[in-house]
Amino acid sequence: MTQNRRWLLASHPQGDVAAEHFRIDTESLPDLDEGQFRVAVDYLAFDPAMRGWITGRDTYVSGIQVGDVMRGMAVGVVEASRNPAVAEGTRVVGMFGWQEYVIASSMRDFNMRPVPDGVPPTMPLSLLGITGLTAYFGLLDVGQPKEGNTILVSGAAGATGSVAAQIAKHVKGASKVVGVAGGPEKCAWLTDVARLDAAIDYKAHDARGLYREVARHFPQGIDVFFDNVGGGILDAALANIKVGARIVLCGAISRYNAVNPPPGPVNYTNLILKRGRMEGFIVMDYAARFKDASMELIQWAQAGHIAYQEDVQEGFEHAPDVFLRLFSGANRGKQLLKY
Amino acid sequence: MTQNRRWLLASHPQGDVAAEHFRIDTESLPDLDEGQFRVAVDYLAFDPAMRGWITGRDTYVSGIQVGDVMRGMAVGVVEASRNPAVAEGTRVVGMFGWQEYVIASSMRDFNMRPVPDGVPPTMPLSLLGITGLTAYFGLLDVGQPKEGNTILVSGAAGATGSVAAQIAKHVKGASKVVGVAGGPEKCAWLTDVARLDAAIDYKAHDARGLYREVARHFPQGIDVFFDNVGGGILDAALANIKVGARIVLCGAISRYNAVNPPPGPVNYTNLILKRGRMEGFIVMDYAARFKDASMELIQWAQAGHIAYQEDVQEGFEHAPDVFLRLFSGANRGKQLLKY
Numbered sequence: 001m002t003q004n005r006r007w008l009l010a011s012h013p014q015g016d017v018a019a020e021h022f023r024i025d026t027e028s029l030p031d032l033d034e035g036q037f038r039v040a041v042d043y044l045a046f047d048p049a050m051r052g053w054i055t056g057r058d059t060y061v062s063g064i065q066v067g068d069v070m071r072g073m074a075v076g077v078v079e080a081s082r083n084p085a086v087a088e089g090t091r092v093v094g095m096f097g098w099q100e101y102v103i104a105s106s107m108r109d110f111n112m113r114p115v116p117d118g119v120p121p122t123m124p125l126s127l128l129g130i131t132g133l134t135a136y137f138g139l140l141d142v143g144q145p146k147e148g149n150t151i152l153v154s155g156a157a158g159a160t161g162s163v164a165a166q167i168a169k170h171v172k173g174a175s176k177v178v179g180v181a182g183g184p185e186k187c188a189w190l191t192d193v194a195r196l197d198a199a200i201d202y203k204a205h206d207a208r209g210l211y212r213e214v215a216r217h218f219p220q221g222i223d224v225f226f227d228n229v230g231g232g233i234l235d236a237a238l239a240n241i242k243v244g245a246r247i248v249l250c251g252a253i254s255r256y257n258a259v260n261p262p263p264g265p266v267n268y269t270n271l272i273l274k275r276g277r278m279e280g281f282i283v284m285d286y287a288a289r290f291k292d293a294s295m296e297l298i299q300w301a302q303a304g305h306i307a308y309q310e311d312v313q314e315g316f317e318h319a320p321d322v323f324l325r326l327f328s329g330a331n332r333g334k335q336l337l338k339y
Numbered sequence: 340m341t342q343n344r345r346w347l348l349a350s351h352p353q354g355d356v357a358a359e360h361f362r363i364d365t366e367s368l369p370d371l372d373e374g375q376f377r378v379a380v381d382y383l384a385f386d387p388a389m390r391g392w393i394t395g396r397d398t399y400v401s402g403i404q405v406g407d408v409m410r411g412m413a414v415g416v417v418e419a420s421r422n423p424a425v426a427e428g429t430r431v432v433g434m435f436g437w438q439e440y441v442i443a444s445s446m447r448d449f450n451m452r453p454v455p456d457g458v459p460p461t462m463p464l465s466l467l468g469i470t471g472l473t474a475y476f477g478l479l480d481v482g483q484p485k486e487g488n489t490i491l492v493s494g495a496a497g498a499t500g501s502v503a504a505q506i507a508k509h510v511k512g513a514s515k516v517v518g519v520a521g522g523p524e525k526c527a528w529l530t531d532v533a534r535l536d537a538a539i540d541y542k543a544h545d546a547r548g549l550y551r552e553v554a555r556h557f558p559q560g561i562d563v564f565f566d567n568v569g570g571g572i573l574d575a576a577l578a579n580i581k582v583g584a585r586i587v588l589c590g591a592i593s594r595y596n597a598v599n600p601p602p603g604p605v606n607y608t609n610l611i612l613k614r615g616r617m618e619g620f621i622v623m624d625y626a627a628r629f630k631d632a633s634m635e636l637i638q639w640a641q642a643g644h645i646a647y648q649e650d651v652q653e654g655f656e657h658a659p660d661v662f663l664r665l666f667s668g669a670n671r672g673k674q675l676l677k678y
Contacts, residue, residue: 269569
């Protein structure tokens, strides 16, 4: 009998999420029936959106309830199969959750798909994962960057921001792309590896300083702001938008742990004066185009346009602590866990 | 010699605008040169946007400086003409400012245009004025209401909100239109005269009550929110948007007199979950379509689809006090002053 360790939601966090909101559990998996196959998961991906899934409320997806296996995208290998359509050894990616094994009857279970040949095993979770696809559709469909545009990206060293910023700069011909990140190490990565025009270290500035830095880098204003963070950088960007600017609301990680939501952007009224647009999106709405988008992302990565970082921690037993790295800003690029 | 009384900006207001920020002045106008004509102004229109013009800062228009004649749209009659192209007795509308007479050399001066035959003398300032055109383009081009949509309008008894709400309800086939206004009298006008589905009296509710009222009227959510006000009603609306909602940022009169701008909308992150869009606009960007829009507005008014209110106060010497009625909410519909 296969022993399957899995992380369950222990309670809904109020305020900061912590390791104590999860508990580990072991179940014995039954033997495979005819038609079934078993996936041994080896990498799990983490995403800030998970913070929203564990509040106990339904949003664009149903909320995770106490006692449920924690939801998450992962990759693994079919290690045993009694299904003639699924060969042992097949690499797959799917919503397997925070657990070591899953039993499936069809490739449609767990929104599973095979990992194409030649694609590195973790790429489906990072560049081609939800975070990379979010960058693709958020920047291109919502932000609609035009050649010569000026673009600001917050959370720019993160898994989504880094991809959005590099598509803007190296694929779509933006005249200037500036990334915002926390600390000199991340900022150096933005200019040296991602080859953006400049980086702003938000930890080195108060709200007024952030405003001044944005104004200094964009004397003519911002055409597109791709926001993963909210808070001070959103206000600084709003104060510096150009006529017709697009603000892509991708996320607001600065707010996800707040018990009482902090005030919204004071400068939203600048959207009136500048005829600007602030627009949210959910990447799942673009699911029908994921395959084509993935092909483009692979091409851009192979052509050297997009560098992407993976932060691979190890040990299934550390899953909650690895998740928390997203909120402390400890992660360098896409946060993954190797089992 | 014609004596021309005019209101000049006396100082830039910090916080609440007051009568003391204006001063009256009299100048002697020269006799007309060959090619010139003189307009005797008889009605002046007021608009909340004027509060932005007197801050001392340039925005989408240049700021009004201390000592300048206060800017404003007005109608009048050509009372003397030495220009063969302009007949005495011609009714005209233009940016004549807060003064009794102007001298012009061409119909292009003061953005002047003749008032079409059959149009009541004040209609160019109210239904066909900036406020009515703002309703037209904001609702139709930015809000893009579709048949069967649910629509909320703030400042709904005002010159812009009332036109936007009635176009939505009686021309564009919205399934439900609810207006927000202050006090039972304005709310009764919304349901009885403008024939909206319901009215919410914001003065009768705190922030939580406002939220509950909006939720009660829109159990399935809001497709379009046309916002003239900002503050609590914007947050209540954001909390109740439907997937794909459009928030038209027309104005934010609750904020215009604030020295330190109040916090922005806490619930802006709901734009992410609901894939919503919040967008500002400036009516002057649509100037090329003003003539066509005016024709449609006249047709809709004649067909009984749009009732519009004019609040006509009298006496040129009261201009500043009449302007202040916009901020106390004293006005009933479009605020005008008869000289």
